[in-house]
Amino acid sequence: MLAQPKPDQVKWLKAALFALCLIPFVRLAWLAAHNGLGANPIEYITRSTGWWTLSLLLITLSVTPLRRLSGWNWLLRLRRMLGLFAFFYVSLHFTTYVWLDQFFDWKSMLKDIAKRPFITVGFTAFVLLIPLAATSTNAMVRRLGAKRWQRLHRAVYVTATLGVLHFWWLVKKDIREPLIFGTLLGLLFLIRLLYLRRKAPAASPSTVRSQAA
Numbered sequence: 001m002l003a004q005p006k007p008d009q010v011k012w013l014k015a016a017l018f019a020l021c022l023i024p025f026v027r028l029a030w031l032a033a034h035n036g037l038g039a040n041p042i043e044y045i046t047r048s049t050g051w052w053t054l055s056l057l058l059i060t061l062s063v064t065p066l067r068r069l070s071g072w073n074w075l076l077r078l079r080r081m082l083g084l085f086a087f088f089y090v091s092l093h094f095t096t097y098v099w100l101d102q103f104f105d106w107k108s109m110l111k112d113i114a115k116r117p118f119i120t121v122g123f124t125a126f127v128l129l130i131p132l133a134a135t136s137t138n139a140m141v142r143r144l145g146a147k148r149w150q151r152l153h154r155a156v157y158v159t160a161t162l163g164v165l166h167f168w169w170l171v172k173k174d175i176r177e178p179l180i181f182g183t184l185l186g187l188l189f190l191i192r193l194l195y196l197r198r199k200a201p202a203a204s205p206s207t208v209r210s211q212a213a
Contacts, residue, residue: 005074017078021085024052025092042100049093054167054181056086057160058188065191080136083156087133094126118169125162128155157192160185
């Protein structure tokens with residue numbers, strides 16, 4: 001099954017992945033309904049949604065290396081969903097800040113973005129993810145063209161780097177988790193650089209469309 005699942009099996013895999021990616025959101029909703037978010041609910045939601053955003057970004061970036069190592073081309077069929085769920089959780093992360101933390105005080109938020117570096121890089125990462133989510137469909141691949149689409153979506157590496165930096169500057173003292181995220185991201189960078197050094201031929205438009213599927 002894993003080597004080359006049938007179309008129906010891929011549909012079931014997508015359904016299972018969708019359910020798995022929803023678990024953190026359902027858990028947060030359940031905790032909120034049962035007063036289980038602790039003494040500082042806003043911080044709990046912010047940290048949880050941020051953690052899952054970074055996790056899903058790194059998992060998304062891991063799909064292509066894993067596909068190249070394993071030969072499981074069907075993994076590319078799951079990548080768009082993973083990326084969109086990363087955007088879903090970063091949107092919750094940003095909404096928590098705008099709504100629950102700042103109560104839509106735009107002047108205060110602008111001052112925060114300008115004065116606090118970890119918010120500046122976090123906001124930048126969020127903004128960079130917006131066009132990636134908006135152009136994730138096959139129709140946008142065709143409209144932009146394969147090469148332009150690929151160039152645009154390489155910005156996910158910048159976004160992930162900014163996300164790790166945002167987390168690192170946020171925690172300040174206990175940097176164990178940001179260090180783990182940074183190490184994993186560095187490993188993904190290294191794998192990509194090694195692949196590029198082999199001067200493999202550029203992906204064809206059909207391959208790019210399969211990645212967005």
